[in-house]
Amino acid sequence: MSSLYLREDLEPAAVEASGVASVTGAEAKHAVTVNRTRIGERVSIGNGRGLIVTGPVITADAGELRIQAELIENVQPSSPRIVLVQALAKGGRDEMAVQASTELGVDAVIPWSATRSVSRWEGAKVAKGQERWASIVREASKQSIRSWLPDVTTLFSGKDLERLAAASHMLVLEPTAETALTEWEPNDHELDIVLVVGPEGGIAPHELERLQAAGATLVRLGPTVLRTSTAGAAALSVLNARLGRW
Incomplete structure (x- = not known):
């Protein structure tokens, strides 16, 4: 089952340039220590504003969770709301x-x-x-x-x-x-x-x-x-x- 983690300041241009997406702090700690997310698992990271980045985990520790950006989606908001x-x-x-x-x-x-x-x-x-x-x-x-x-x-x-x-x-x-x-x-x-x-x-x-x-x-x-x-x-x-x- 896939999981989503949020990072509100994540920008599409930065992900496209680096090829990775990451979360730190409490979000990373929850992913690794509570959800037991491990290297190789496929998860998603989003910014809550339409961006969803999906790919395998390449770094998994309590300070940072990083994934390879295999799929970058920019979803338009629903209309009508x-x-x-x-x-x-x-x-x-x-x-x-x-x-x-x-x-x-x-x-x-x-x-x-x-x-x-x-x-x-x-x-x-x-x-x-x-x-x-x-x-x-x-x-x-x-x-x-x-x-x-x-x-x-x-x-x-x-x-x-x-x-x-x-x-x-x-x-x-x-x-x-x-x-x-x-x-x-x-x-x-x-x-x-x-x-x-x-x-x-x-x-x-x-x-x-x-x-x-x-x-x-x-x-x-x-x-x-x-x-x-x-x-x-x-x-x-x-x-x-x-x-x-x-």
Whole structure:
């Protein structure tokens, strides 16, 4: 099974000139001491911005992992982007949602403090929460060998979502919606598709009304009610098929 390691400052020109790619520090230590990567194994190194370099390991120690650059790929970002707005949720269900959605190809993640969110980020927790989600996204991207590392924004409020609805295809997952996600068709293929997933208790009626007034569309996934940890991933699967990503 192939593995991906990240080095954000890796540039295509430098790899093409040297014929090698490497990671150092904590990333190299993890590769060698935790993953037990050895010389001769075929792995990938990426920069999280479209570059993926693949080849056999030629140096493997705790200070540096180097590979021969047999294959250099520059992958263009997806268009349209799919953005997940995930409401904060208790019991780590929001983190489960972020991890699964990253593995399934989401292009950006927005944490949302919904009215019915039991979990709250306040004060210093805002920066810590964003950092935690970014770490989850990074590890999930490595596990799924993604060429682009999804962005994790700062915490959004309801007002922030209303502004975003006016500039995107915002799809709010709501079990009582008349329109099924499988029936929805975008009228502009350049705009981001923004999936909004509520917390454990669902999205409050006044939030639904305000998002609709701002231009959002309510959509349902099926006859059952999914948890906040699985709804976004399920919707992503539908959109991946519809957009030809899968």
